[in-house]
Amino acid sequence: MENIVPLELMAAGEVGHVVQVDGSPEVVHRLAEMGLREQVRVMMVQPGRPCIVAVGDHRLSLRMDEKAEIFVALTMDA
Amino acid sequence: MPLTVAIIGNPNTGKSTLFNALTGLQVRVGNFPGVTVEKKIGRIKGTAQPIDLVDLPGTYSLSPRSLDEMVSVNVLLGRQTDVGKVDAVVCILDASNLERNFYLACQVLDLGLPTVIVLNMFDVASTRGVRIDIPALSKKLGVQVVATSAHRKEGLDALKAAIASAVPNGPGTRPHPFPETFYSECHQLASKLAGLCRSDAPSFLVERALLDVGGYLETEWLDDDNAAEQWRTALVEARTRLKDAGCRVPAIEAKARYAWAKQTLAEITTIPSARAETLSDRMDRVLTHRFAGLLIFAVLMVVVFQAIFSWAEPLMGWCEAGQSAASGFVASQLPPGTLRSLLTDGVVAGVGGVLVFLPQIGMLFLFIALLEDCGYLARAAFLMDKVMSKFGLNGKSFVPLMTSHACAIPGIMATRVIEDRRARLATILVAPLMSCSARLPVYTLFISLFVSDSPLLGLRGARQGLTLFAMYALGITAAALVAAVLRKTIFHSETPPFVMELPAYKWPSPWIVFSRVWDRMMAFVTRAGTLIFAAAIVVWAGSFFPGDHSQEFEKQRLIEAAEPIKSDLLLQEARTVEALDKLNQRISHAAWENATERDDILKLTASTQTELAKLKAKLKPFEDASDEVNHMRASLVEQSFLGWLGHLIEPIVKPLGWDWKIGVGTLLSFPARELVVTNLGIIYGLGQDVDESDQQLWSTIREAKWPDGRPVYGVPVALSIMVFFSLCAQCAATLMTIRRETNSWRWPLVTFSYMTSLAYLAALVTYQVAIRI
Structure with missing residues (x-):
C-alpha cells in the first residue's frame, strides 16, 4: 500500500515520488518547469520552512503557501 | 552583415562562463527599452563571419x-526591434540533468529557428557516470549537438564551428509534442x-x-479593451x-514536453540509478544547518559589511583627495568667477560625487560575484x-538590504537576483531606509553635541552609543513595516511559493567575477x-543664482x-611661536x-611677544577678509533659489523645531545627505571646509538663537534632525539608481515621496514628544 503525505511532512532522507501538485494553474506550471511535477522522484534533504528537496539531480529550496501543496507517495523501504 | 545568435539556457548551466569564453571583453551592456532586463551583446572571437551573441537571462521556460x-x-522571434532578426539560437543544457533541461530545449526547438544544442558541464556528467550518444541525439533532433566544459574551455572550437554552420543547416525537427486537438x-x-488586428x-x-x-x-497583449475582452x-x-x-x-504542457523529453532521451542516454553523495551535499550539511549555517553566514556578512564600510574608506579618501586636487588645479588656472564656481562646485563636485561610490560598489559586487559564482548566495x-x-519579502532580499547599510546604491543594484518582481520592487523601495554610511556624519555631529557622555550603568559613552544604535534600529524597523505594508497594498499579490534552485558548489571563475564587477x-x-x-x-545652479557674486569674487581675488604674503606671515608666526615656546621653557626651568x-632672556621673550602680537595684527585683515567672504557666501545662499525655497518652507519645518537655516541646510542636502555638515558651515558663514568635529561649528550650533533669543538647538531639535535624516530620501544618486534599475520614473518618485513624508512625520512626532517630556 502506498503511503501518501504532503511533501512538507516528509522526514529528512525520506524518498518518494510526486503523485499530485495542487495550487493555482500558474504555480503548478512554474513548478513543473523547474522539474517538480507528477511522477518525479523526490528526496527530503532538510525539512523545515523553507525546506530543501532533491529533485532528480537538482536541489530545490521550497516554501509552499497555503494554497499550494505537493503530495508524495513514500517509497517504503528506501 | 554580422549574424545575430541568441544564447539561452536554464539558470546555473554555465551560460555566463560560456558567453564570456566565446566573446571575451568585447561586450556591449545596456537595458532592453522599457524593462529591467539587461541586454548583453558580444562579438564571438575568431570566426570567419562576424557573429553577435545576444545573452538572454537564465530561465526555466519561454512562457x-x-x-x-x-x-x-x-x-x-525577431520582434525586438533593437536587436533585429535572430539568425540562430544556442540552447545550453546541463549535461547531468538533461531531462529537466529538455523542457526548455523543447520550447526552443518549437520556435523553428536554426539551433545548436550545447551539453555543458559534460566533464561533470561523465564523472557521474552519465553516458550520452551525441551523434544519435543530433540525428533525432535534426540539429547539431555539441558537448562542452566551459570552465575548462573544452569544446569551444567545436561550438564556434557549429554556430557558424547553424544557419546553412537550417532548423531542426519541430518536437510537435501536443495532441492534434491542441493544434487545431x-x-x-x-x-x-x-x-482582432493582430494578424x-x-x-x-x-x-x-x-x-x-x-x-x-x-492579460496584457492587446491594448484595445474591447479586443482584449473578446480575446480572453x-x-x-x-x-x-x-x-x-x-x-x-x-x-x-509539462505532460507533453516531459513525455517528449523522455522519449527523445530513451536509448540515447544512460543515467546511473544510484546517486552517490557529492561533496556539495556534504558541504550543504554544514552550510545550510540551522545553527552552524546561520553562524557561518553571520560571520561572512560581518566580513562583507566591514569590507564595504572600512576597506573602501581609503579608496574613497583617494577619490576625495583627487577631487580637491582637481578643484585646486581649476582654482589655480582660473580667476574667481561664475565659470570657476561652475567647474569646481558643479562639474568637479559632480564627477567626484559619482566616483566616490565606485569603491563601495566594486567591493560589494566583488563579494556578491564570488558568493554567487561559487553557489553560496542561494x-x-x-x-x-x-x-x-x-515581512512579505523573500530570502533573496537579505543581502541587498544588509549591504544598504553601507550604501543603498550597490544594495539596490544587487536586487537583480530577486526574480519575483513585486518582492524585488518592495526591496528596492525600502533599501534606502537603511542607515547608510553617509548618515554617520549627521549622527556624529548631533550625538556628540547633544547626547551626554556621562556614564550609564558604569559605561562611558553608553548613552551616545545607544542613541546611535537607536538610529540604525529605526531604519530597520521602518523598512520592515514599510515592506509589510507595501506587500499588503500596492505590491499585493498572492505570495507565490518560493522555489529556488541550490546549484552545486564550484570554484568561482576569476573571469566571471571580474566581468560581473566590471559590468556593474x-x-x-x-x-x-x-x-x-x-x-x-542643477543644485549648484540653484544655490548660485540669482545672487550677485561680483563682490564675493572681487574679494576672493584679492x-x-x-596669498603669498599671507603664507609668508603664517610661516613667520609659526617660527615666532616656536621661539617663544623655547624661551618659556627656559624660564620655567630657570x-x-x-x-x-636671565635678564637677556626675559627681554628677548618680551620682544618676541611684541613681535607675535604685531604678526597677529598683520594677519587679522586676512582672517577678516576670509570671514567676510564666508558671510557673503552665506547671504548669497540665502538669496539663491534654494535659499528662497528654504524661507518658503520655514512654516513647514517650524513644527519640527527647525529654523530656516536648518531648513535650507536640509533642503540643500537632498542631493546628498552627507553634504549637510558642509551646508551648515556655508549657511553659518564658516566656509565650506568644516567637518562634523569642527569646534567652530560646534560652538556656532550651540549659540544659534531664534530672533527672540531662545536657543535654536536642544536635545529635541537634535533628535528631530537625526530622525529626519535617518528616514529621508536625501540622495539623488540612490533615486537615479532606482530609476535605472526599474527603468521608470514612477518608483524613484514613489520612494522619494513616501520617505520624505515618513521622515517628516517621524521628526514631527519626535520633536513634539521630546519637548513635552
Missing part, C-alpha cells in the same frame, strides 16, 4: 509571465486573433497564449474545449528566507552617473592675490647661569 520575460521571447484550437485562435502574431505566441493561464499574452473569452472557450477533450491547460537566501518572509561599475558610471552629475549641476643671562 512569459511579465513584460520582462516577454523580452526573451520577442528577441527569439491554436489554428482557430490564430484566425480569431487576425480579426502578425506567430503561431508560437498563439500557442503560448493558450497555454499560459494568467500569463502576459493573456476566446481563450477561455478554447481551454474549456481542450479540457473536455482530456487535454487540460496548462498541465498538458544558500544565504535559503537561510534568511524564514525571517524575510514574515560601468553600468553605474554610464547610467546612474550621468544623472547624478546632472543633479549636481585674498588669492595676497635654565640660566647668572642674572645677566
Whole structure:
C-alpha cells in the first residue's frame, strides 16, 4: 500500500515520488518547469520552512503557501 | 552583415562562463527599452563571419509571465526591434540533468529557428557516470549537438564551428509534442486573433497564449479593451474545449514536453540509478544547518559589511583627495568667477560625487560575484528566507538590504537576483531606509553635541552609543513595516511559493567575477552617473543664482592675490611661536647661569611677544577678509533659489523645531545627505571646509538663537534632525539608481515621496514628544 503525505511532512532522507501538485494553474506550471511535477522522484534533504528537496539531480529550496501543496507517495523501504 | 545568435539556457548551466569564453571583453551592456532586463551583446572571437551573441537571462521556460520575460521571447522571434532578426539560437543544457533541461530545449526547438544544442558541464556528467550518444541525439533532433566544459574551455572550437554552420543547416525537427486537438484550437485562435488586428502574431505566441493561464499574452497583449475582452473569452472557450477533450491547460504542457523529453532521451542516454553523495551535499550539511549555517553566514556578512564600510574608506579618501586636487588645479588656472564656481562646485563636485561610490560598489559586487559564482548566495537566501518572509519579502532580499547599510546604491543594484518582481520592487523601495554610511556624519555631529557622555550603568559613552544604535534600529524597523505594508497594498499579490534552485558548489571563475564587477561599475558610471552629475549641476545652479557674486569674487581675488604674503606671515608666526615656546621653557626651568643671562632672556621673550602680537595684527585683515567672504557666501545662499525655497518652507519645518537655516541646510542636502555638515558651515558663514568635529561649528550650533533669543538647538531639535535624516530620501544618486534599475520614473518618485513624508512625520512626532517630556 502506498503511503501518501504532503511533501512538507516528509522526514529528512525520506524518498518518494510526486503523485499530485495542487495550487493555482500558474504555480503548478512554474513548478513543473523547474522539474517538480507528477511522477518525479523526490528526496527530503532538510525539512523545515523553507525546506530543501532533491529533485532528480537538482536541489530545490521550497516554501509552499497555503494554497499550494505537493503530495508524495513514500517509497517504503528506501 | 554580422549574424545575430541568441544564447539561452536554464539558470546555473554555465551560460555566463560560456558567453564570456566565446566573446571575451568585447561586450556591449545596456537595458532592453522599457524593462529591467539587461541586454548583453558580444562579438564571438575568431570566426570567419562576424557573429553577435545576444545573452538572454537564465530561465526555466519561454512562457512569459511579465513584460520582462516577454523580452526573451520577442528577441527569439525577431520582434525586438533593437536587436533585429535572430539568425540562430544556442540552447545550453546541463549535461547531468538533461531531462529537466529538455523542457526548455523543447520550447526552443518549437520556435523553428536554426539551433545548436550545447551539453555543458559534460566533464561533470561523465564523472557521474552519465553516458550520452551525441551523434544519435543530433540525428533525432535534426540539429547539431555539441558537448562542452566551459570552465575548462573544452569544446569551444567545436561550438564556434557549429554556430557558424547553424544557419546553412537550417532548423531542426519541430518536437510537435501536443495532441492534434491542441493544434487545431491554436489554428482557430490564430484566425480569431487576425480579426482582432493582430494578424502578425506567430503561431508560437498563439500557442503560448493558450497555454499560459494568467500569463502576459493573456492579460496584457492587446491594448484595445474591447479586443482584449473578446480575446480572453476566446481563450477561455478554447481551454474549456481542450479540457473536455482530456487535454487540460496548462498541465498538458509539462505532460507533453516531459513525455517528449523522455522519449527523445530513451536509448540515447544512460543515467546511473544510484546517486552517490557529492561533496556539495556534504558541504550543504554544514552550510545550510540551522545553527552552524546561520553562524557561518553571520560571520561572512560581518566580513562583507566591514569590507564595504572600512576597506573602501581609503579608496574613497583617494577619490576625495583627487577631487580637491582637481578643484585646486581649476582654482589655480582660473580667476574667481561664475565659470570657476561652475567647474569646481558643479562639474568637479559632480564627477567626484559619482566616483566616490565606485569603491563601495566594486567591493560589494566583488563579494556578491564570488558568493554567487561559487553557489553560496542561494544558500544565504535559503537561510534568511524564514525571517524575510514574515515581512512579505523573500530570502533573496537579505543581502541587498544588509549591504544598504553601507550604501543603498550597490544594495539596490544587487536586487537583480530577486526574480519575483513585486518582492524585488518592495526591496528596492525600502533599501534606502537603511542607515547608510553617509548618515554617520549627521549622527556624529548631533550625538556628540547633544547626547551626554556621562556614564550609564558604569559605561562611558553608553548613552551616545545607544542613541546611535537607536538610529540604525529605526531604519530597520521602518523598512520592515514599510515592506509589510507595501506587500499588503500596492505590491499585493498572492505570495507565490518560493522555489529556488541550490546549484552545486564550484570554484568561482576569476573571469566571471571580474566581468560581473566590471559590468556593474560601468553600468553605474554610464547610467546612474550621468544623472547624478546632472543633479549636481542643477543644485549648484540653484544655490548660485540669482545672487550677485561680483563682490564675493572681487574679494576672493584679492585674498588669492595676497596669498603669498599671507603664507609668508603664517610661516613667520609659526617660527615666532616656536621661539617663544623655547624661551618659556627656559624660564620655567630657570635654565640660566647668572642674572645677566636671565635678564637677556626675559627681554628677548618680551620682544618676541611684541613681535607675535604685531604678526597677529598683520594677519587679522586676512582672517577678516576670509570671514567676510564666508558671510557673503552665506547671504548669497540665502538669496539663491534654494535659499528662497528654504524661507518658503520655514512654516513647514517650524513644527519640527527647525529654523530656516536648518531648513535650507536640509533642503540643500537632498542631493546628498552627507553634504549637510558642509551646508551648515556655508549657511553659518564658516566656509565650506568644516567637518562634523569642527569646534567652530560646534560652538556656532550651540549659540544659534531664534530672533527672540531662545536657543535654536536642544536635545529635541537634535533628535528631530537625526530622525529626519535617518528616514529621508536625501540622495539623488540612490533615486537615479532606482530609476535605472526599474527603468521608470514612477518608483524613484514613489520612494522619494513616501520617505520624505515618513521622515517628516517621524521628526514631527519626535520633536513634539521630546519637548513635552
